[in-house]
Amino acid sequence: MIKEALTGSIEIARAMGVTIKYLFKKPVTNQFPSEPVEVYPRFRGRHVLKRYDNGLERCIGCSLCAAACPTDCIHVEAAENTDEERHSPGERYAKVYDINMLRCIFCGYCEEACPTQAIVLEHDFTLAEYSRWDAIYTKERLLEPHNPSHIVIRDDEVFVDLPIWGKK
């Protein structure tokens, strides 16, 4: 009985030692809006429609992404490019390109299906809106480049160097 009490007290003292050590360490919480969140390079977040370097849109309105999408959240309507009004190299461009962000499961199949690498999934995840209609992203919104300051792409090496993962 006494022996049990002694070993028990030693175990409790060790547990209390661990917590007091943690009291003096910096907390690992990421204070989100003030500190940026570090995401991995292949993290699948918000979609962005890309352009070529000369300014023409990459999207040719082929609807392969809409076909590949498991939840049918992409809606594409193609239209002919004319010589005066040219949006993309080639014959067609996407006149209407809507993605319903509430249906999207961020699987990345559209990114894999696209032949011109027009639709890519970048790293933003702060996609909350106040009404359902605002969550249907239209082509104009998807086309603009989107680099929010609260997302930072982390280097893989950073993960291994954190002290709480065992490395001193």
Next chain:
Amino acid sequence: MDQQFIVNLVVQIIIAGVVATALMLAFAAMTVVERKLLGRFTLRYGPNRVGKFGSLQVVADMFKMFFKEEVIPDHVDRLVYLIAPGLALVPAMMAFAVVPIASRSFVLPFEIFGSTITVNPWIADINVGILYILAIGSLGTYGVILGGWSSNNKYSLLGGMRTSAQMLSYELPMGMALLSVILLVGSIQLTDIVEFQASRWGGFFWIILFQPIAFIIFFICGLAEAGRSPFDLPETENELIAGFFTEYGGMKFGLFFGAEYVHMIVLSFIISTIFLGGWAGPFAQEVPLLGIGYLLIKVAFIIFLMIWVRASTPRVRFDKLMKFCWKFLLPLSIANAAVTALVIAVFFF
């Protein structure tokens, strides 16, 4: 019923009211302090969004609590249901009445309406101080049992029964640990105990140095009395729904919650007074404010210790809890008292 008596009575009531308010404010501050400390112990921040370092969190919580709807379920026993939270909170506060915050020689006499009254640095200097504390501690179990019983709900009943069994059984080693202290000091009046500690070794003649086992036993039993982790089966959120206060919501829940924290704060005061010397310290007798400062530092340390224990230990299963009390703590405290008595009889007589 002359004027002196009435003036005395009114002044005492006012002082008691001030102390009760101060205790409730301390309880409000404790909620935030505990959450922040628990967070820091577990490698996270506590609440830090409302006000700098979360200081206004308590205001936000009180605000939310006031606007909660007062729901009384149909199936409860109304009168008892309404009284139970008060019955849990008031005895916790009453135990503070015997704690002295400054030396006995520091009394403030002043004149009001022709009669002199002296304001003492305590609310009541009864000559059975420790007995009063133990008795009031026992009263606290009424609130728990009646809360569980009146809810008319088998889970609350079971929770109430378990809680009261825990609180009752842990009062015994508490009493025996205090017995060792009484043997050393020779008096059960709390002001005598503090004077005993303050008058030697420059105010550092603390009883914890002579009775460390009694201190540990009293601390553990105090944690069990207040229903704190690791003995917090009464309030576990994952077992037994919420224990004896399943049917309580809103302000009534706030009162039970307050009862636990106030019990913890008052217990820290009592531990500091009995084992750590209360207001004793260097120059405490000349400058009373310094004495109050020392007392507050000791109380803060004991509260820190309680939160530290909560953050580090798992919950004790109920049968192990009871076994621990009856088969280990009680014999240990009796043995401690016996050895103390033996040592005093042999060496000091």
